[in-house]
Amino acid sequence: MDFKLDIITPWHIPVMVGEVKDILRLRRGSIIIDNTIGGAGHAEAIIKAIAPEGILIGIDKDKLALRAAKNRLSKYKANFKLVHGNFKDVLYIAKELDLSIISGALYDLGLSWTHVDDPKRGFSYTKDGPLDMRMDTSQKLTARAVINSYSQEKLYEVFKSYGEERYSNLIAKAIVNYRKKKAIKSTLELSMIIENTVRGKVRRRGHPAKRIFQAIRIEVNDELNSLKQSLEDIFKLLEIGGRIVVISYHSLEDRLVKNTFLKLVDGCICPQWYPVCTCGRKDKAKLITKGALMPEPEEVKKNPRASSAKLRAIEKV
Numbered sequence: 001m002d003f004k005l006d007i008i009t010p011w012h013i014p015v016m017v018g019e020v021k022d023i024l025r026l027r028r029g030s031i032i033i034d035n036t037i038g039g040a041g042h043a044e045a046i047i048k049a050i051a052p053e054g055i056l057i058g059i060d061k062d063k064l065a066l067r068a069a070k071n072r073l074s075k076y077k078a079n080f081k082l083v084h085g086n087f088k089d090v091l092y093i094a095k096e097l098d099l100s101i102i103s104g105a106l107y108d109l110g111l112s113w114t115h116v117d118d119p120k121r122g123f124s125y126t127k128d129g130p131l132d133m134r135m136d137t138s139q140k141l142t143a144r145a146v147i148n149s150y151s152q153e154k155l156y157e158v159f160k161s162y163g164e165e166r167y168s169n170l171i172a173k174a175i176v177n178y179r180k181k182k183a184i185k186s187t188l189e190l191s192m193i194i195e196n197t198v199r200g201k202v203r204r205r206g207h208p209a210k211r212i213f214q215a216i217r218i219e220v221n222d223e224l225n226s227l228k229q230s231l232e233d234i235f236k237l238l239e240i241g242g243r244i245v246v247i248s249y250h251s252l253e254d255r256l257v258k259n260t261f262l263k264l265v266d267g268c269i270c271p272q273w274y275p276v277c278t279c280g281r282k283d284k285a286k287l288i289t290k291g292a293l294m295p296e297p298e299e300v301k302k303n304p305r306a307s308s309a310k311l312r313a314i315e316k317v
Helices: 015-024 039-052 061-073 072-079 087-096 114-117 143-149 152-163 170-178 189-200 210-221 224-235 251-265 297-302 304-308
Strands: 031-034 054-058 079-082 102-108 237-248 285-287 309-316
Touching: 015 039, 015 102, 015 237, 015 309, 031 072, 039 054, 039 061, 039 072, 039 102, 039 309, 054 061, 054 087, 061 072, 061 079, 061 237, 072 079, 087 224, 102 224, 143 152, 143 170, 143 210, 152 170, 170 189, 189 210, 210 224, 224 237, 237 251, 251 285, 251 309, 297 304
Parallel strands: 031 054, 031 102, 054 079, 102 237
Antiparallel strands: 237 309, 285 309
16 A cells, blocks of 8 residues: 655654753764654754764654655765664664664654554544554554454453553443444544443543554554563663663553663662662663653643653663
8 A cells, every 4th residue: 555755744843852862962973773763853853963973773663754754864864874674673773784882762652643644544543544553564463453353352451451441341342243243444433433332431531532542553563562672672782871762652651661761770679778788789770860851831832742742761871
């Protein structure tokens, strides 16, 4: 299936770009991996700070995102390389590029507005399109396969785990009953099933299909497992003093990032009441942010996408 290339729009304004640049401590000659290059908003700001000697490696599963990034970064040809791949394979990608150490890394997670705005991609619950939701359109698993082939129990597990949806069981049951008559093919068809199932149950914030579509998207693209693997692996590439910055947009991502960072710190395990450390274990990293950083109100006014953003960072020691 052919998809229309969405040229860079105002929705490609990078979120918390000033904070990202400051925390990464960018300098001329830095080697940075942008694991979710998307429309290259952050990437362009990073390249400007590390040029002319520095290099940015941009990874994305979405070929359209890479085309948009290449278009935006065309004037910085000597300072970037683009890779079509999954950031969970970052060690393999680094090996293929003969890259053994990096200065820092960035993850700007979640959907881009190019995904939501194009109905043919199947991410939107308010626009009619095929049940697709693949960020990498060459992979086999689609949202249609999930919805029409998963058992009621498995659908419940996906909705509950990845959508934190209160009515996961009811929605899963409704989907299974509906598909006994006909296959579910479109986004609005699925959205209608969800809306009819939960209507009148409780006063809800936002569209009733929002959490379910999030859950299906995470399942289709294996987002959380890939993120955990990538964070653990990219830490191995960091130079001492190198930093990882992650911007997330929902609680599941933020919780995973927080817990993975705490695991990477992996320092002293002595009880807090010990007067001195006796375990001999040294910290491998330190947290740069106490809790998550939030965007300033002025940024949210200019860029609504920033409203749910949370930034966390870690440094290798």
